[in-house]
Amino acid sequence: MAVQGVLSNRLRSLLTMLGITIGVAAVIILVAVGHGSAVTVSNRIEALGTNVVTIQPGGFGFGRGSGGFRSSFTRLTTKDVKALQDPTAAPDIKSVTPVVSGSVTATFGAASYSPSQFVGTTPSYEEARKSPVEAGTFITPQEESQHARVVVLGQTVVLNLFGSANPLGQTIKLNGISFTVVGVLVPKGTNGIQDQDDIAIAPLTTTQDLITGVTSGLSQIIIEAKSSHQVNAAEAEATSILTPTHTSNGSANFRVLNQASLLQTSASTNHVFTVLLAAVAAISLLVGGIGVMNIMLVTVTERTREIGIRKALGARRTDILGQFLTESVLLSVCGGLLGVAAGLIGSRFKIVGVQPVVESYSVLLALAVGVAVGLFFGIYPANRAASLRPIEALRYE
Amino acid sequence: MSSRPRRRRPTLALEGVSKSYGAGEIAVRALRDVDLVVERGDFVAVMGSSGSGKSTLMNLIGCLDAPTEGRYLLEGIDVSQLDDFELAFIRNRKIGFVFQSYNLVPRTSALRNVELPLIYARVPKHERRQLAEAALVAVGVEDRMHHLPSELSGGQQQRVAIARAIVTEPAIVLGDEPTGNLDSVSGGEVMQIFSRLNIAGRTIVMITHEAEIAAYAKRVIHLVDGRIDSDRRTAPLTALPPLLAPDDVSKTESA
Numbered sequence: 001m002a003v004q005g006v007l008s009n010r011l012r013s014l015l016t017m018l019g020i021t022i023g024v025a026a027v028i029i030l031v032a033v034g035h036g037s038a039v040t041v042s043n044r045i046e047a048l049g050t051n052v053v054t055i056q057p058g059g060f061g062f063g064r065g066s067g068g069f070r071s072s073f074t075r076l077t078t079k080d081v082k083a084l085q086d087p088t089a090a091p092d093i094k095s096v097t098p099v100v101s102g103s104v105t106a107t108f109g110a111a112s113y114s115p116s117q118f119v120g121t122t123p124s125y126e127e128a129r130k131s132p133v134e135a136g137t138f139i140t141p142q143e144e145s146q147h148a149r150v151v152v153l154g155q156t157v158v159l160n161l162f163g164s165a166n167p168l169g170q171t172i173k174l175n176g177i178s179f180t181v182v183g184v185l186v187p188k189g190t191n192g193i194q195d196q197d198d199i200a201i202a203p204l205t206t207t208q209d210l211i212t213g214v215t216s217g218l219s220q221i222i223i224e225a226k227s228s229h230q231v232n233a234a235e236a237e238a239t240s241i242l243t244p245t246h247t248s249n250g251s252a253n254f255r256v257l258n259q260a261s262l263l264q265t266s267a268s269t270n271h272v273f274t275v276l277l278a279a280v281a282a283i284s285l286l287v288g289g290i291g292v293m294n295i296m297l298v299t300v301t302e303r304t305r306e307i308g309i310r311k312a313l314g315a316r317r318t319d320i321l322g323q324f325l326t327e328s329v330l331l332s333v334c335g336g337l338l339g340v341a342a343g344l345i346g347s348r349f350k351i352v353g354v355q356p357v358v359e360s361y362s363v364l365l366a367l368a369v370g371v372a373v374g375l376f377f378g379i380y381p382a383n384r385a386a387s388l389r390p391i392e393a394l395r396y397e
Numbered sequence: 398m399s400s401r402p403r404r405r406r407p408t409l410a411l412e413g414v415s416k417s418y419g420a421g422e423i424a425v426r427a428l429r430d431v432d433l434v435v436e437r438g439d440f441v442a443v444m445g446s447s448g449s450g451k452s453t454l455m456n457l458i459g460c461l462d463a464p465t466e467g468r469y470l471l472e473g474i475d476v477s478q479l480d481d482f483e484l485a486f487i488r489n490r491k492i493g494f495v496f497q498s499y500n501l502v503p504r505t506s507a508l509r510n511v512e513l514p515l516i517y518a519r520v521p522k523h524e525r526r527q528l529a530e531a532a533l534v535a536v537g538v539e540d541r542m543h544h545l546p547s548e549l550s551g552g553q554q555q556r557v558a559i560a561r562a563i564v565t566e567p568a569i570v571l572g573d574e575p576t577g578n579l580d581s582v583s584g585g586e587v588m589q590i591f592s593r594l595n596i597a598g599r600t601i602v603m604i605t606h607e608a609e610i611a612a613y614a615k616r617v618i619h620l621v622d623g624r625i626d627s628d629r630r631t632a633p634l635t636a637l638p639p640l641l642a643p644d645d646v647s648k649t650e651s652a
Contacts, residue, residue, distance in 0.1 A: 008504050309500045312461060313561070314489020314517045316482055391461045394500070 002326035005299065006334075016295045017335030019288030020370050024339025025346060026281035027366040032347040032356030034274025039357050041267045051094075051228050052128055053235045054257045055221040055242065075217035076246075076254065083241050084223060090237040092230040095124040097222040098204055102212045104174040106161060106200060113160040115153075117199040118174075120207020128224040131201075136168045136183035143182075144203040149210075152183040154197035174200070177210050231258065278362075282369070288335065289373035296328045296381035307385050308393025317386045324382035325375065332374020336367045406473045408437045408568055408600045409458060414467035416453050416623075427453040429623040430467070435569075440595040440638055441602045442611035445620035451604045452573070454620065458602060459494060459571050460487050472568050489517050493562030495603075497574040499554040501546040507533065507557045508542040514565045532560035536590055552583030559590055563599065570594060572603030576610050588613045592638035613640045 006013045057076050076098075083089070084096045100120040106113050125131065126138040133152060143150050151174065158167050167181045179202065188196040208214045225234035235258050246254045300307070307320055340363055347356040416428040427450045435441055445451040456462040457469060460476055469476045471491055479487065493514075494500075501510045511529040520528065533539045536556040538549075546554055555575060562570050572591065576584035592613055595601055603614070611617050615632040618625055632639045 004504065305500070306502050309502055310513065310517075311485070312459070312488060312494050312500075313514045314485050314565075316485040316517070319485075319517055391456050394461070394496075 002323055002330055005303075005323070005327045006330050009299075012295060013331060016291055016331050017338060019291035020285070020332045020335030020374065021288075021339040021342060023281065023285030023288040023373075024336045024366040024370045025342035026284050027278055027369070028340065028343025028358065028362050029346045029351070029356060030277035030281045031274060031362035031366075032343075032358045033351050033354050034270060034277050035359050035362075036354045036357040038267055038270040038274065040354065041263055041270060044263055051225045051231055053223045053225065053231060053238060055223065055238060056219070056255045056257060057217065058253065058255055076221055077217060080242060080245070081218070081221060083245075084221065084238055086241070089241055090234065092225055092233040092237055093223055094226045095128055095224045097122055097124045097128045097224070098218045099125065099220045099222060100204060100207055100212050100216070101219045102207065104200065104211060106157065106172050106174050108161040108167075108170065108172040111161045113157060115157045115198050115200045116194060118202075118207075118211070119199070120202050120204045120211065122204050124224070125201065125222070128222045131188070132186050133183035134186040136181070138183050139201065139203050144205055147205045147209055148203060149177065149179045149206055150182045150203065151179040152185060152201040153181055154185045154199040155187040156195055156198040157200055158184055174202070175211060231261070281366075285366070285369060285373055288370075289332070289377040292328050292331055292374050293377035293381060295331075296324060296378055297384070299327070300324065300381045300385040303385075304388060304393050304396040307388050308390050308396065311388070311390035312394060320388075321382050321386040324385045325378045328378025328382065329371060329374045332370050332378075335374075336370035339370060340367055407434045407470075408439070408472060409602075410434045410468075410470040411457070411464075412468040412470070414457065414464045414469060416450075416457060416462070417465050427623055428457070428464075431623075431625055433618070433625065435600060435602060436634055437568075437600055438595070438598055439600055439634055440591070440613070440615040442614035442617045443602065443604045443620060444606060444608075444611055444617060445626075446606070449620040450623040451620050453623075455571060455573050455602075455604050458569070459492050460484050485517075489514055490565055491568040493565065493567040493570040495555070495558050495562050495570065495572040495575045497577040499546070499551070499558045499578070501554055501557060501561075503546055506543050506545060507538065507549065507560075510546070510557055511542075511561045511564050514561060518565060528564055529560070532564040533557070535563070536560045550583070551579050552586060555579060555583070555587050556590065559587070559594075563594060567599075569600045569602060572601065572605075574604050574606070576605070576607070584610065588640070589642055592641040595638050596641070613638060615639065 055076065078098060081096050081098045084093060098121065102118050102120070103114065104118045106115065119125075121139070122144055123139050123141055126133070132138070136152070138152055139150060142148070151172065153161075153167060161167065161172060162170070167184060170181050171178050172181060173179070185197065185199070185201075190196065202211075208216075223234055223238050225231040235256055239252070239256055242254055243252055246252055310320060343363070343366070344358060347358045350356075411431050411433040414428060414431045414433075415426065417424045417426045419425055431454065443451050443454060453462070457464055460471070460479075463477055467477075471487065474487070476484070476487060501507075502513065508526075508529055511532055512525050515525040515528060530539065530542065533542050536559050538553050538556045538560070541549060541553055541557075546557070549557065555578075559570075559575075570591075575591070576587055579587060588610060591601055591603070595615075601614075603610075605611050612631075615634065615636065615638060616628070616630045618629075619627040
């Protein structure tokens with residue numbers, strides 16, 4: 001009976017469903033967008049290594065005028081690295097990895113390529129940055145101490161220099177100096193900002209000798225804590241170790257970046273953002289529900305006489321209530337299912353640079369809320385139909 | 398409905414029934430102190446000018462409305478004491494309505510219309526269909542059972558409405574000017590169906606303001622200003638309906 005009611009006025013039913021459809025689709029897509037950007041952020045956290053703190057030269061309180069003066073004081077050196085590796089002063093620190101970066105042009109035969117990142121570092125980088133090798137080996141301690149001319153390449157660099165050929169054991173030239181390729185990194189993809197595979201890694205000693213120069217200082221020190229709970233303790237220890245030797249004009253001239261926690265903050269901001277988006281979408285669902293109610297009221301008025309006939313034939317209050325409630329729930333279920341389909345299709349496309357990630361809970365929730373909205377807004381019209389007095393309903397023209 | 402242990406009891410009995418609309422000084426008394434007993438198997442025509450209270454009487458008998466005063470017993474049940482739920486049950490099982498304007502549910506096939514009372518009686522689907530088809534055969538529109546009301550003539554619609562009224566085998570069939578919207582030929586056919594139903598044992602009460610239609614009944618009641626003005630028996634209770642067409646007698650076996 002209810003199906004017949006819905007089908008008897010197709011266009012109207014369809015337009016009513018559209019309200020619910022848009023609401024459900026909006027909830028699914030917007031939650032997926034919010035979740036998608038949260039996933040991007042957590043991927044970045046993963047890529048950074050979850051337990052690491054980064055120390056960079058340069059303080060927050062520095063004036064612009066003291067540029068030349070500043071660099072001599074802000075330089076991070078291998079001495080600082082040794083100080084941080086002291087297990088009594090820094091019990092929560094697992095490893096300390098110095099990093100220098102420079103820019104190089106790599107050539108192999110006729111191919112030439114400039115990786116966006118070139119770093120000189122120590123073997124602990126592999127673990128601290130979560131950059132394992134896919135083939136060959138990472139830089140070994142021997143190569144580090146022997147100032148070996150070896151290099152580990154990311155997939156993008158390999159592709160640009162070697163194409164599909166095997167790079168292991170080959171000799172490439174970095175700024176004209178020969179290096180042997182000893183390893184290829186596992187691909188990491190993009191972190192949303194840059195291609196993490198566009199990298200070349202050489203031993204710290206070799207890099208300082210041949211590329212950046214010994215006096216230029218470290219561009220950063222990566223500190224890995226023993227566990228994710230000890231990150232903040234490690235950060236505090238590093239700060240207290242470095243502060244006595246790196247203070248000028250009363251303020252520290254180095255920066256400690258606990259990037260994981262920064263990104264966690266951004267993830268929680270993201271969560272608030274997702275909830276806000278969902279709330280906006282929920283409003284459209286509510287509006288859709290009011291549309292259902294409106295149409296059901298019109299339907300009840302139009303079919304007053306029919307209701308009278310049914311009551312005269314012995315329909316109970318609950319029969320009429322059931323018929324009209326079923327009709328409004330049917331409208332919202334169909335609308336909701338269409339909305340789920342639209343939401344899933346819509347989530348396949350990138351929206352403002354974010355690849356939406358559909359959350360199964362949001363699909364179920366949106367559908368359930370859509371149906372509940374239909375039920376809730378169907379109660380009043382259905383109740384009105386069921387309460388009609390048969391003689392008055394029969395007399396209605 | 399096949400077994401009726403207490404046959405002595407009248408099908409319906411109104412005892413001092415009054416019905417007023419509104420309250421106080423502006424109250425309109427549509428029925429005043431009406432006493433009426435209709436025996437099982439009777440065929441009653443209620444006549445009266447408009448405003449005489451015949452529609453009100455019909456609504457009360459049909460349990461669509463409750464009396465202001467007095468008692469109404471339908472097969473011995475005091476209907477004025479029943480709640481909405483029980484009234485719906487009474488309307489479903491004990492009463493079959495035939496309206497002037499047919500009142501078939503639109504956009505719903507004839508068969509489905511006849512099935513409606515059975516749906517509300519929670520009759521299983523298979524049985525429902527058989528009963529509905531049998532009722533449509535009884536009124537002679539079995540070839541139109543899958544048509545929508547809008548595809549049927551007035552006479553055919555009214556036959557479907559009669560099939561719907563009798564499908565639950567009610568204690569009483571109520572006709573509210575059943576021929577009012579029909580031409581005289583279709584009207585005559587409808588009255589022949591009523592007459593055959595009466596032979597088959599159905600109690601019939603119908604409203605009409607046409608004397609030719611009232612002539613089909615075995616008892617004619619005139620209402621004036623909400624009171625029974627005259628109550629005339631035109632044929633004995635146990636006799637055949639007076640205007641039954643001779644060739645229809647043979648068809649009664651199927652009804």
